[in-house]
Amino acid sequence: MADAASGSVDRSVQVKLVLLGEAAVGKSSVVLRFVSNEFQANKEPTIGAAFLTQKCRLEDRVLRYEIWDTAGQERFHSLAPMYYRNAQAAVVVYDVTKATSLEKAKSWVKELQRQANPNIVIALAGNKVDLVQTSAMSSGSTPSSESEDEADDATATPGESPSVSGGEPESLRQVPREEAQAYATEAGLLFFETSAKSGEGIVEIFTEIAKKIPIEHILASTRGGAGRSGGAGGRAGGAREDVNLEEQQSKKDGCNC
């Protein structure tokens, strides 16, 4: 399983990953859960893009995820290519309680498949699954905390909280698992239902991506300094690699990973 790297690291592989999806589906919360194992209610919307890193151990390899958490607001859409251009992986997030967010996710997937790196590994994540689980934990079933969850949504995108409110939690679901799964299979994506709030499915996404990433290919291309999309940028990146890794190691005690 993915785990924070500890002790000596011989070779760590950098994986650039980008998060895309409609505003307020929980992209930042997914990353925060993965990077610091935390959850913040009432998070402020991301502006532009936020950069985070996390190490992840897979068998004998250490992967260093360099994560671009992008803003979902429409006005930032035109900036997205800057982030996915050199990405080796993408997590496209939608909200299981909002059908339109899956449509947006599909359009992101289409854009990635058309314009991103052809080998990019794409995962589809249906987030906020805690809102539609009746049996899970007390948090999902008591009416008071349920309204709290809705309040979270309301802060992120005013006036866009799920139209179906009250009643059985299951009725909040607008995207059936099977439908999303079928789409993901058809489009060749990894698929997970996740909850950044409870942590469900989060580590799994990044682990499965790690398994699917052509690591040898990345290693070869960064070593050689060629064969990488981005031309000059790629070469500059290769030159800096050592510096970054050392820094990361010296900083490690201070940060959460």
Added chain:
Amino acid sequence: MGIVQALLSVFLDDGDKLRCINAGRLRITFLLRSPLYYVCASSWGEPESVTRSHLEYLHLQILSIVTASQLRRIFERRTNFDLRRLLDGSEPFLFSLLGRMELDLAMATSSLNCLQLDQSLRVRIAEALVPTSKMKDTLYIILVARGQVITLVRPKKHSIHPADIHILVNTVYSPSIVNSPASASWIPVCLPKFNPAGFVNAYITFLHRPDADQKYYQRTTPENNESADTTGASHVAENSQGATSRHTTRLVEDSGIGLVCISGGGEFETVRAWCDIVTQKLNDDGSLDALARAVDSGKTSYFASQLGIPGLRHFVYKSRSHVQITLPAFEEPYDTLDAKRRIVTLYQTVHDAIHAKSGQTGNLKLQCIRTEKEIVMGWITQPFELYVVLSPRLPKAAVINAANAVTRWVKKEEGQLFLRDAPVF
């Protein structure tokens, strides 16, 4: 909203501009920045020029999010466009600006309030921040703490307008950025005084963060006596969330040290690599530590009582050549929010008078207000402006003496109070 628009257009038809409406204690102020109209209703009693400048800052903050040319294009195409769609997610910037403007005397005096710091440390830090030739599109590099500028490195050919710095600092310290768990943010921002038509990129990273629990305090603002600014655009309804969200806005008063790198280009990786190296350098030579210690121990601010001037309670000194102010931290009896607001309003009133901002005839050199609780005096000369708050029983001669003593003290401490000779590249 309909009435506001009708009123404005009646005046526009006559080639005139509606500035404000006085209704008893309430004043409704209008600012027209086509295609947007700004309206503010306030019963706080501040001069009209102050309200207008607040609305102007609000306009600049909006421009930092959507450029002037974007705005123009959108409203040319669709006159009934709902601007909220474009500002979606940026509300925290506006709320934190509203909170900031109320008490920020640097904004009120169109100047900069730099962090008080040992001169040699400031110089050492600034030198580390001079970009290499690889950073070819770099515009400004700014180091901030406690919402104040520590140093600012800029190209020879561009100076930076104080208003742009205020907008930038407000952006950096708004909850969307400062509370972000990310190691860095990369955001498009428009600096309206630099170029209202285009975006630059801001790389923002916090080098040193204090404990999360101490990081912010909840603002509690009494509702009754507050000037309620509302953003109105020609076809934008006022933000109905404004009133409630404002009370939960967190004002950050932390010792987080933020490095901001403004770049005209999109080379994030180059900027990040450079910022990492700079951070390492500041760490290695101990200057980051020294800076963090100074900030944490409160050495970066002072109290009026430390000057030992009889009757002196507070002051604001603006060096006109540096376009910077220095002021002590508020202390008794001005340490409550209401008292601060009252004193800031008095400062604004005196500032308004000596600058003849509300159409007063003739420029005053000196203006003195005596309230039941204090004397507030404003004094403008070639090199400086000085505003002092003194005990109300002080005789006139003592007032003048105190003002002279403050200017002497500032002269003596100038080296650490102001940012001077920051490197250019």
